[in-house]
Amino acid sequence: MREQPPYLRVADLLRQRIADQEWAPGDRLPSRAQLAQECGGVGENVIRRAQELLISQGVLEGRAGSGTYVAEPRARLRMVRSQIGGRDGAPFVADLSVLGERGTWESNTEAKVPAPADIAARLGIAEGDLCVRTVYELLSDGKPVQLLTSWEPYSVTANTLVVLPEGGPHAGKGVIARMAEIGITVTRAVEQPEPGHANAEEATLLGVQRGALVTRIQRTYYSDDGRAVETADIVLPASLGVIAYEMAVG
Structure with a gap:
């Protein structure tokens, strides 16, 4: 079995931290440099790809010139x-x-x-x-x-x-x-x-x-x-x- 790509592993880690309520809807995520250190020293490009994936799935949202935020939960x-x-x-x-x-x-x-x-x-x-x-x-x-x-x-x-x-x-x-x-x-x-x-x-x-x-x-x-x-x-x-x-x- 092929090893999971690093950005998918990081995306799972970010999802888990949101699920654990470390960050609430509307909260701004730390900088990519800080997240890279917290996620085992991966490159900032890995963090960027993980965030882009979560943005495309509605978990996060990007705000131009401001950063990346936890998206509001979707109605069931x-x-x-x-x-x-x-x-x-x-x-x-x-x-x-x-x-x-x-x-x-x-x-x-x-x-x-x-x-x-x-x-x-x-x-x-x-x-x-x-x-x-x-x-x-x-x-x-x-x-x-x-x-x-x-x-x-x-x-x-x-x-x-x-x-x-x-x-x-x-x-x-x-x-x-x-x-x-x-x-x-x-x-x-x-x-x-x-x-x-x-x-x-x-x-x-x-x-x-x-x-x-x-x-x-x-x-x-x-x-x-x-x-x-x-x-x-x-x-x-x-x-x-x-x-x-x-x-x-x-």
């Missing part, structure tokens, strides 16, 4: 999971629009990725069968609040206009609407939430401390013939949002 979002969510677009954006916030996402899609054993079991396919994998970083007002990794069997969407979830004429419509375009009716979703802790990569992407509490959701969409057409892993830090389930009754 209420993420509503609904039986009808996603039919008219991405459910994340729909949830944020209710709150009057601007929801966007960044994504990266890879086609023809061999399915690992756990994903294959969830999709009811053989290990190694090809999938379309899309990794999403979901943003609220430009700041990351949720991660999602989606897997779709390549055999379901191959040679159609919806093979790429974020490409083509139906990009960004969500799984249910895209599947409808190729004659597949999604009638059921199964979600399995579990508590967990952020690993190093998740902490870096979401701007939280490594090991911070998160909710992990395994979600799988099924068509009317019982076939799994998509499965996803969703990660939401407890500090950034709370999940609520809304279900029709009667």
Whole structure:
């Protein structure tokens, strides 16, 4: 395993000192020279890169001509999971629009990725069968609040206009609407939430401390013939949002 880059280690140290309330929101951080000494004698360039990372994640904020400060904490979002969510677009954006916030996402899609054993079991396919994998970083007002990794069997969407979830004429419509375009009716979703802790990569992407509490959701969409057409892993830090389930009754 490769050693963690020094600036990531320093970023973790700064996050920890903020979590330990050594610095409160609005406090100015010491100079880079002082922090370099306090962080084991690293170079000031390492401190700069660590601060830039934390600024991009909303943990710190830079003020021109003044220095670097601890950012004010972000309000927790209420993420509503609904039986009808996603039919008219991405459910994340729909949830944020209710709150009057601007929801966007960044994504990266890879086609023809061999399915690992756990994903294959969830999709009811053989290990190694090809999938379309899309990794999403979901943003609220430009700041990351949720991660999602989606897997779709390549055999379901191959040679159609919806093979790429974020490409083509139906990009960004969500799984249910895209599947409808190729004659597949999604009638059921199964979600399995579990508590967990952020690993190093998740902490870096979401701007939280490594090991911070998160909710992990395994979600799988099924068509009317019982076939799994998509499965996803969703990660939401407890500090950034709370999940609520809304279900029709009667």
